[in-house]
Amino acid sequence: MSKHHELPYRQGVGIMLINKDKNVFVAKRIDMTSEAWQMPQGGIDEGEKPRDSAMRELGEEIGTEKAAILAESKGWYTYDLPETLIPKIWGGKYRGQQQKWYAMRFDGTDTDINIATKHPEFSEWKWVKPETLPDIIVPFKRELYQALVGEFAAYINKH
Numbered sequence: 001m002s003k004h005h006e007l008p009y010r011q012g013v014g015i016m017l018i019n020k021d022k023n024v025f026v027a028k029r030i031d032m033t034s035e036a037w038q039m040p041q042g043g044i045d046e047g048e049k050p051r052d053s054a055m056r057e058l059g060e061e062i063g064t065e066k067a068a069i070l071a072e073s074k075g076w077y078t079y080d081l082p083e084t085l086i087p088k089i090w091g092g093k094y095r096g097q098q099q100k101w102y103a104m105r106f107d108g109t110d111t112d113i114n115i116a117t118k119h120p121e122f123s124e125w126k127w128v129k130p131e132t133l134p135d136i137i138v139p140f141k142r143e144l145y146q147a148l149v150g151e152f153a154a155y156i157n158k159h
Contacts, residue, residue, distance in 0.1 A: 005095065009095060011097075012042055012044055012053075012097045013044060013102065014077075015041065015067075016103045017058070018156055019127055024128055025040070026039055026125065027115060027123075027126075028124050028125070030122060036138040038137060038138070038141070039133075041099065050072075050100040054102045060117060061115070061121055062113050062117070063115065063116070063117050066106065066112050068107060069102050070102075070104060070105050071102070071103040072100065073101040073152075076098045077147065079096045079097060079099075079141050079143075079144050081095060082140055101148055101151075103155040130153075131149065133146075134146045
């Protein structure tokens with residue numbers, strides 16, 4: 001086992017943004033060369049409540065806050081970064097993330113989404129069927145995405 005298993009998890013949030021067609025928002029990171037897509041996510045600032053972090057991240061990453069929280073994950077989800085990425089991400093201080101996830105209903109239109117934000121993180125975006133999420137994400141997050149699709153299925157289908 002490497003020394004990285006002793007590193008803490010970074011505290012963060014994730015957002016499953018669901019549109020009226022029951023599809024989920026995903027975007028491709030600017031800093032990834034692979035065909036990997038992800039849902040919006042980000043860190044929790046000191047003193048910030050996870051719900052507030054989720055709304056802030058939505059605005060920072062996709063340029064809109066036209067969404068309503070439908071559900072909060074029952075617990076915290078974690079994922080570990082591959083060993084080769086640990087030194088390159090977050091200054092090598094974390095082994096992965098521990099995240100609170102939110103299912104949100106998107107109340108805007110596609111024109112409200114603007115990934116050309118002040119500090120852009122994504123190069124492109126699209127809406128996808130929820131069941132395809134685990135297939136288009138980086139492998140080290142696949143299990144987490146499968147669990148999220150299961151936990152939030154009722155909110156996706158109700159929408």
